Amino acid sequence: MTAARSLPTEGHPSPPEPGLTAEEVVARAARIADRVAERQQETEERGYYGLDTHNELLEGGFYRLLVPKRYGGYEFGLDTYVRVVSELARGCASTAWMYTFGHSHAHTAATLFGEEAQDELFAGGDFISPATIGPVGIAQPAEDGGWVVDGVHRYSSGSPYATHFIGHTLFFHAEGEPPAPLLFAVPRDQWERLDDWEGQLGLKGSGSHSVKLDNVHVPAHRALPGTHMGMKSVVDGTPGLELHGNPLYGGGVLSMIQFQVGALAVGMATGALDEYARLMRERTTIYPPIVPRSEDPDFQLHYGEAAGRIAAARAALSDAVRQWHETAERGSAAFTREVDVRLSLISHEALRLAWSAVSENLFPTAGSSAVRAGERIERIWRDISTLHSHAGVSLFLAKVARRELAALDTGAAH
Structure with missing residues (x-):
């Protein structure tokens, strides 16, 4: 299930490489990972990955992976x-974090927003x-039916090379x-990136600056x-499913967002395992018998x-993604809140397994x-430790989601 189904693409713009396959883009990610692994120090010092890495991701089609074919994307x-x-996380967690929390919201936009x-x-x-998930400020209604929003949205990962910003506020x-939540999207020329991403334990190069x-x-x-x-339910269908005719844009947004947490953790732990294997080959024991580790x-x-x-x-995460696609294929009505939360928790268990391997x-x-x-x-330990400080992990997945699943399964939720 490497490329999702879409409506006929007649009249749609072609992506830069119409024949790009899923296997090739994964192979490209592996090659980029090898290069950025050697540059982690400079990435941390800068606070985000370099322009050359950004251009490599741009030219490699990585910022179109989840963009609908209707707009010249690959719709993988x-x-x-x-x-x-x-x-990417196997090579540099900061690079992977900044990339995924920048591009993955193409799926959010393509699922929840309408055609215009x-x-x-x-x-x-x-x-x-x-x-950002946490609402900031209070939106004021505008005379034309729109809204006026302001405020500083912290931890906006992916902001250095961003084309847009998606945020939450209240009205x-x-x-x-x-007050109720309001989700909004604005282009890059309507917000300012603050130079305030510094002093963190890990993920120092993740480009998680504030957006003003x-x-x-x-x-x-x-x-x-x-x-x-x-919290958005998709059981009644989504604008994206209607527009693109692709179940990729009709499934749960919550679990898709949480899959990134598992993917990042598995990649980081794999990088640590690779390094441990190198140390085993190159170093000896310190107590007799003195042999290679x-x-x-x-x-x-x-x-x-x-x-x-x-x-x-890795297997748990892969199966959760398989379940996500199979559920979406059955139609949005099958993608209940219980399914969305359960799949999110599988991703969290993948994180816990990866963390235990490292720690x-x-x-x-x-x-x-x-x-x-x-x-x-040492760097991987810092990065995966810092991942645990993310509110989506330490608060939602570790506590809220578990209680909510129990309530849904036992009928306590109404």
Whole structure:
């Protein structure tokens, strides 16, 4: 399931490489990963990946993977996308994080917004848009039916080379009632990126700067009152499914967003395992018998247990994506909130397996010299530790989603 079904493309613009396959784009991601792995220090110091890496991703079609064919995109399935993200994370977690939380919201836009909005958002073909979940400020209604929004949206990963921004704010639906969410999208020329991404433990090069909007007018077709992407139900269908005729744009947005967490963690852990294998080949034990670590039963056990956990994490994530596609193929009505939350939690379990491989098997036994500042395993440990600080992981997946699934399964949710 490497390329999703779409309506006939007659009249649609062709992507830069019409014959690009899923396998080739994954192979490209693997080659880029090898190169960015050698440049992690400069990426961290800069705060985001370099312009040459951005251009390589641009020319390689990576900013079109989830863009609909109607707009010159490739419309690849989520299985291809999570493989790409994992490959990039194997080389440099910051690069993968910045890439995926910039491009993945092409899927959000293509699913939730209507045709007029999508015509504008995807006009350039390539799509990079950070998105924030936490609502900021209060939207004011404009005379033309649109909205005026402002505020500083922190942790806008992917902002350095972004073409757009997708955010959440609040609006008052009626006097005396609590404010409701409003999802909106604005082009790059309507917001400012603040130079404030610094001082983090890990993911230092993820380009997670703040985005500042100053009384920006958002036309009605690019604003969705009452919509929060993490809570949006698709059971009654979506504008994207109607527009593109592709189940890729009719499935749950929540679980798709959470798949990235699992993909990033699996990629990071795989990078740590690769480095551990190198250390096993090149270093010896410190206690007799003095042999290469690769011949020592204890190091073999540490490696084997980590490898098994990472393989299980990858398999769980892959099957969750398979379930996502199969459910979407059955129609939006099949993609209930229970399905969306359950698939999201599979991604979280993949993260927990990958984290345990790094924190319990690889990091403690790699040796003190291997976890000095700037060493590969040390950096991966910092990055995957910082991943846990993301509210979507530490709050939603670890707590809210688990309680919600229990309530849905037992009938306590109404």
